[in-house]
Amino acid sequence: MQELFTTYLPELLAGLWMTARLTAVSFIGSLVLGTIAAAFRISPIVPLRAVGRLYVELFVNIPLISLLVVVTFGLPDIGITFDLFTCAALSMALLGGAFTCEAIRTGVNAVSVGQIEAARSIGLDFFGVLRHVLFPQAYRSVVQPLVNVFIGILLSSSLAGVIGVKDLTLQVSEINNQAALGLTAYMVAAFAYVIISLLAGGFGAWLEKRWRVQR
Amino acid sequence: MSSQEHVFDAVGPRGRRVIRLVTAASIIVIAAVVVLIVQRFGAAGQLAGDRWAEFTQWPYIQFLLAGLGNTAIAAAISAVIAIPTALLMAIGRTSRRAWIRWPATIYIEFFRSVPLLLVVYIFVSGLPTYGINPDIFWKLVIPISLCSSGVMAEIFRAGILALPAGQVEAALSIGLRHSQATRFIVLPQAVRIVVPSMVAQLVVLLKDTTLGYAVSYPELMKTANNLTAYTNHLIQTYLVIAAVYVVTNVLISHLARYLERRISRRTVRTGRASRAGVPAGIG
Numbered sequence: 001m002q003e004l005f006t007t008y009l010p011e012l013l014a015g016l017w018m019t020a021r022l023t024a025v026s027f028i029g030s031l032v033l034g035t036i037a038a039a040f041r042i043s044p045i046v047p048l049r050a051v052g053r054l055y056v057e058l059f060v061n062i063p064l065i066s067l068l069v070v071v072t073f074g075l076p077d078i079g080i081t082f083d084l085f086t087c088a089a090l091s092m093a094l095l096g097g098a099f100t101c102e103a104i105r106t107g108v109n110a111v112s113v114g115q116i117e118a119a120r121s122i123g124l125d126f127f128g129v130l131r132h133v134l135f136p137q138a139y140r141s142v143v144q145p146l147v148n149v150f151i152g153i154l155l156s157s158s159l160a161g162v163i164g165v166k167d168l169t170l171q172v173s174e175i176n177n178q179a180a181l182g183l184t185a186y187m188v189a190a191f192a193y194v195i196i197s198l199l200a201g202g203f204g205a206w207l208e209k210r211w212r213v214q215r
Numbered sequence: 216m217s218s219q220e221h222v223f224d225a226v227g228p229r230g231r232r233v234i235r236l237v238t239a240a241s242i243i244v245i246a247a248v249v250v251l252i253v254q255r256f257g258a259a260g261q262l263a264g265d266r267w268a269e270f271t272q273w274p275y276i277q278f279l280l281a282g283l284g285n286t287a288i289a290a291a292i293s294a295v296i297a298i299p300t301a302l303l304m305a306i307g308r309t310s311r312r313a314w315i316r317w318p319a320t321i322y323i324e325f326f327r328s329v330p331l332l333l334v335v336y337i338f339v340s341g342l343p344t345y346g347i348n349p350d351i352f353w354k355l356v357i358p359i360s361l362c363s364s365g366v367m368a369e370i371f372r373a374g375i376l377a378l379p380a381g382q383v384e385a386a387l388s389i390g391l392r393h394s395q396a397t398r399f400i401v402l403p404q405a406v407r408i409v410v411p412s413m414v415a416q417l418v419v420l421l422k423d424t425t426l427g428y429a430v431s432y433p434e435l436m437k438t439a440n441n442l443t444a445y446t447n448h449l450i451q452t453y454l455v456i457a458a459v460y461v462v463t464n465v466l467i468s469h470l471a472r473y474l475e476r477r478i479s480r481r482t483v484r485t486g487r488a489s490r491a492g493v494p495a496g497i498g
Contacts, residue, residue, distance in 0.1 A: 061464035063422040066457045074450035078259040158330035182344040197328030
């Protein structure tokens with residue numbers, strides 16, 4: 001334990017910082033993609049609905065590792081190259097966006113039909129209904145599912161290590177390979193993940209209570 | 216679902232015209248994007264027939280099928296270990312006795328919030344220090360079982376909590392003990408409620424086995440990796456493999472949705488355990 005914190009503290013902190021950055025960027029990307037996909041899926045434009053549906057079906061079901069490998073090692077074959085961090089964040093945002101879209105759609109379905117009819121009858125167009133009536137309520141009612149997406153992204157960010165992004169999991173694995181600390185390094189990392197997950201869950205519960213829609 | 220139609224239903228002539236115009240425009244944009252992608256592949260010479268031909272030749276297919284078989288075995292064994300463990304932990308967490316409830320809660324919360332890869336690394340390079348050094352198969356399957364049993368336990372618990380309290384009260388009032396009420400009244404119903412969600416969770420299990428890629432267990436993903444080392448047809452192989460995963464998972468999800476429809480038709484429920492079809496867990 002002593003050795004871990006005296007010798008390897010910089011590596012540990014660098015790993016934690018990488019995990020935090022990767023999770024944050026991917027989660028924001030997921031929210032953006034998920035919102036666009038949800039708008040597509042409830043729009044009156046049939047081809048866009050099909051695109052939204054295809055996107056969700058594809059990325060809900062693809063394993064992250066295979067997407068990571070395609071993006072990182074496959075895309076250069078057709079002349080598209082990103083740096084490793086972008087590859088990881090892009091893959092995770094694509095996956096997270098599909099789950100976010102499904103969460104938002106659950107929230108949209110929870111808004112009663114009368115509200116939408118009322119919104120339309122006062123002259124709001126499709127985007128007006130989405131922006132002022134549907135999405136504000138949808139987001140508020142799916143805080144908890146969105147927190148689950150966040151935690152899912154946090155945990156899956158460890159897979160970025162497979163393509164060489166030095167996140168917390170890869171860092172502790174490398175520390176352990178150098179110093180053979182047994183379980184110590186891994187337990188410290190596990191503790192960090194548990195703390196972040198619990199904090200996210202707590203924050204979600206607080207936000208949900210604060211934002212609860214009165215119906 | 217009902218609200219969806221009402222976002223745009225009963226549009227007038229102007230609305231219909233706008234929808235027609237945007238539909239046409241979106242078709243053009245989508246077609247343009249598809250053409251662009253195909254062109255990109257073509258320009259890089261990735262569409263050449265010989266780069267795809269191997270996926271029609273039996274030796275290559277056989278090689279990949281062996282990987283798929285290992286994937287199926289790993290996923291199946293993980294499910295066989297994880298589901299009973301999860302049920303046990305869910306019963307533990309809903310127990311009235313604190314000394315059962317707390318360990319079960321800690322187990323569930325820990326394995327739900329720790330990355331699977333970290334647990335795999337613990338088995339690959341942490342535990343061998345202490346003389347625990349099982350086969351690579353178990354170094355993959357045990358972590359998958361641990362992590363998914365945490366998630367599945369919460370699904371079971373949701374099923375248990377979805378039952379109205381009156382059921383247990385009624386059971387106790389006719390003289391059953393708590394353990395009997397759990398066994399004969401709560402579990403049969405709770406398990407039935409969560410069957411669709413459990414099936415949907417198999418998708419996550421199947422995806423989890425791709426971590427074999429990181430620890431060199433020869434499941435489908437690692438097999439594909441080995442194949443590309445030989446053929447050098449990276450993008451083709453990984454796209455084919457990704458398609459195999461997507462198709463398999465879509466089929467499992469459809470089975471889950473079918474089961475959900477069937478079960479919700481036959482039983483009267485007060486609560487919903489969780490939505491089948493969309494598995495929890497990104498991985």
